[in-house]
Amino acid sequence: xxxxxxxxxxxxxxxxxxxxxKETGKELAYHAAKMALEQAGMELRDxxxxxxxxxxxxxxxVHMKGEYLADGAGAYHKPYTRVxxxxxxxVFTPLAGWWHVASGKFDTxxxxxxxxxSSCYPHPQYAFTTIFDPILERPIGMNLIxxxxxxxxxxxxxxxxxxxxxxxxxxxxxxxxxxxxIAQLGANITVEDVLNSEIMAWPVQRLDVSxxxxxxxxxxxxxxxxxxxxxxxxxxxxxxxWCIDSTxxxxxxxxxxxxxxYAARMAYKMAGIKNPPKEIDVAEPYDPFDYKELHxxxxxxxxxxxxxxxxxxxxxxxxxxxxxxxxxxxxLGCGNPIAAAGxxxxxxxxxxxxxxxxxxQVPGDPRTGVAQxxxxxxxxxxxxxxxR
Amino acid sequence: MSLEKITNPLNAxxxxxxxxxxxxxxxxxxxxxxxxxxxxxxxxxxxxxPKCGVIFVPPRLYCEKCFAKLEEWVDVGKRGExxxxxxxxxxxxxxxxxxxxxxxxxxxxxxxxxxxHRIGETDKVYIGMKVExxxxxxxxxxxxxxxxxxxxxxxx
Amino acid sequence: MSVKVKHFPGxxxxxKDFREGKVLFESFRPKARYAWSAGIAISRFLEELKNGRIxxxxxxxxxxxMVPPRIYCEKCFKPTDGWTYVKDTGxxxxxxxxxxxxxxxxxxxxxxxxxxxxxxxxxxxxxxxLLGEYGDWRQLKIGMRVQAVWKPPEERVGAIxxxxxxKPVKG
Numbered sequence: 269x270x271x272x273x274x275x276x277x278x279x280x281x282x283x284x285x286x287x288x289x290k291e292t293g294k295e296l297a298y299h300a301a302k303m304a305l306e307q308a309g310m311e312l313r314d315x316x317x318x319x320x321x322x323x324x325x326x327x328x329x330v331h332m333k334g335e336y337l338a339d340g341a342g343a344y345h346k347p348y349t350r351v352x353x354x355x356x357x358x359v360f361t362p363l364a365g366w367w368h369v370a371s372g373k374f375d376t377x378x379x380x381x382x383x384x385x386s387s388c389y390p391h392p393q394y395a396f397t398t399i400f401d402p403i404l405e406r407p408i409g410m411n412l413i414x415x416x417x418x419x420x421x422x423x424x425x426x427x428x429x430x431x432x433x434x435x436x437x438x439x440x441x442x443x444x445x446x447x448x449x450i451a452q453l454g455a456n457i458t459v460e461d462v463l464n465s466e467i468m469a470w471p472v473q474r475l476d477v478s479x480x481x482x483x484x485x486x487x488x489x490x491x492x493x494x495x496x497x498x499x500x501x502x503x504x505x506x507x508x509x510w511c512i513d514s515t516x517x518x519x520x521x522x523x524x525x526x527x528x529x530y531a532a533r534m535a536y537k538m539a540g541i542k543n544p545p546k547e548i549d550v551a552e553p554y555d556p557f558d559y560k561e562l563h564x565x566x567x568x569x570x571x572x573x574x575x576x577x578x579x580x581x582x583x584x585x586x587x588x589x590x591x592x593x594x595x596x597x598x599x600l601g602c603g604n605p606i607a608a609a610g611x612x613x614x615x616x617x618x619x620x621x622x623x624x625x626x627x628x629q630v631p632g633d634p635r636t637g638v639a640q641x642x643x644x645x646x647x648x649x650x651x652x653x654x655x656r
Numbered sequence: 657m658s659l660e661k662i663t664n665p666l667n668a669x670x671x672x673x674x675x676x677x678x679x680x681x682x683x684x685x686x687x688x689x690x691x692x693x694x695x696x697x698x699x700x701x702x703x704x705x706p707k708c709g710v711i712f713v714p715p716r717l718y719c720e721k722c723f724a725k726l727e728e729w730v731d732v733g734k735r736g737e738x739x740x741x742x743x744x745x746x747x748x749x750x751x752x753x754x755x756x757x758x759x760x761x762x763x764x765x766x767x768x769x770x771x772x773h774r775i776g777e778t779d780k781v782y783i784g785m786k787v788e789x790x791x792x793x794x795x796x797x798x799x800x801x802x803x804x805x806x807x808x809x810x811x812x
Numbered sequence: 813m814s815v816k817v818k819h820f821p822g823x824x825x826x827x828k829d830f831r832e833g834k835v836l837f838e839s840f841r842p843k844a845r846y847a848w849s850a851g852i853a854i855s856r857f858l859e860e861l862k863n864g865r866i867x868x869x870x871x872x873x874x875x876x877x878m879v880p881p882r883i884y885c886e887k888c889f890k891p892t893d894g895w896t897y898v899k900d901t902g903x904x905x906x907x908x909x910x911x912x913x914x915x916x917x918x919x920x921x922x923x924x925x926x927x928x929x930x931x932x933x934x935x936x937x938x939x940x941x942l943l944g945e946y947g948d949w950r951q952l953k954i955g956m957r958v959q960a961v962w963k964p965p966e967e968r969v970g971a972i973x974x975x976x977x978x979k980p981v982k983g
Binding site for chain 1: 671675677681682683684686688722723725
Binding site: 287296303329389391405406422449516520615626 | 840
């Protein structure tokens, strides 16, 4: 095990995910952090350090958003760090929390992720477009959906994948979300609904995409000594991995996310996982678009390149299948408050491994789970392996 | 194809642009109540922590020190004291103001925190000066911090 | 989403609640103006575009010919050694047909955006640009050959938009 101490998650908290929530970002962070502490049976004074993950300041519209959110995240007079790697933030933040505890420097760390995208009005699109190079890309009129469409098209072309197979992911995840109390968009839709939905930037259609949302999530990390005192049921962070690729996205073949594979290998090596499809019981890859779940399943080495659509078609990734993927309903079903969405996936694996997922529970007593997030300009992968 | 030398090294280029965005910030659960009290009742409220006993202004949903939920709200009155101040001579765009404007951090008795606001009806200000909130007429109030026009010195 | 939790916090509001005054808010529009420095490499790139040419930088260690050009090779992490022109023709690596504009508004006529691998650059080296004069977009295919359509010399200013778009060509 790398690190001086083994690190466990002992509590998790989350708010509703909705297009518009009345609470300020601070209030959202508080609700999630408070719930995580209560679930862990701990108080704020037990927390020695805080890590906050939150994506661009431009969404909430508060510059230095990390500092702004600090007191809502319980960081008053505590060692505090804000981390940000675009969409990868939600899984990266607990990784940064892991460093705090595994290094031996702190015994406890409160990890909080928040996003309030509704402040950017009428749509966060403006904030998104500033990700593109101001000289070579923005003058062409780049729109964030375009870059996903370009990647999706390349993936479909390389493996000769039909839209019907990709649409199955949207159908599965929205249906899974019906059993999730915090979900924004749980629904019973069909492949036809997806194929008939409005074309945004072909091949991307409206029902292929997750919405923008407000929301927050939190987890409490403790060292193994503290875990013994606090709970009988710790969930261990056994693998951490992260990797970034170049911003020159037009110089890469977008059909495969190498950077996700490198992050996954790093995490699997630490966790001692040699055969991911066999040794992983449940997975939550990042799914802001339906094709991304497939793209990331392959990057996570859960199947061969180009094989993910086949597994989906065969029902392998359903909750009662051999490798349940996104039992939470994913971003497609729950909503996408960028950083909080990634941490939601970590929370879901936590609850799945503890048997607390209720109607979403995958059967068969899962013991090992993986969550992954992805971000920036098609370039960042963060991976966490949890075990009971 | 032969290469041509760059014409002029001073042609280091800039690309001009701006970042457009509009923002609508919800006041939040606590913020909405605070500003509604200012608008409708001309009252400045604080929130009291049941564990620490601290009263926060502006009031908030949670105590940042102990993380307790704050349910008890109290009227902190309209009078306070200048904790610190500055005199602004230029506006937010860097243009000179017609008349200098005094901004102060005003603290209320027994309260943790305070309000940043304008000082009016005087050119003189000092730390410790006692002041009182002057509200705009009810029809002009919008549930904004600017529903208080300024704080004026209280004569003793 | 644990079964141990009965109530998940969050007060949902709707967009119309703002209009109808049911939820209170503050508005703000930041005034942010920028003069982005093109840098050494892209300044040269833009200058060459004005002259109707596309320039790339080369790395002697890995041998890549890179466009857009850069002063350091990010793989070898050393300065790039040279400049070379690449062609204004290439192959479509991927494309998308968009009915939404950069401000998220709906378009009646779609915009087609593509990544074009340029001839003369290393394999996979592409730039992003628009496609034009393509007729029916359903006939477009990844792998098609395209050619840049430039603005006339007097209209070029040293910008990526000195190329209007790339159009499909035979061959």
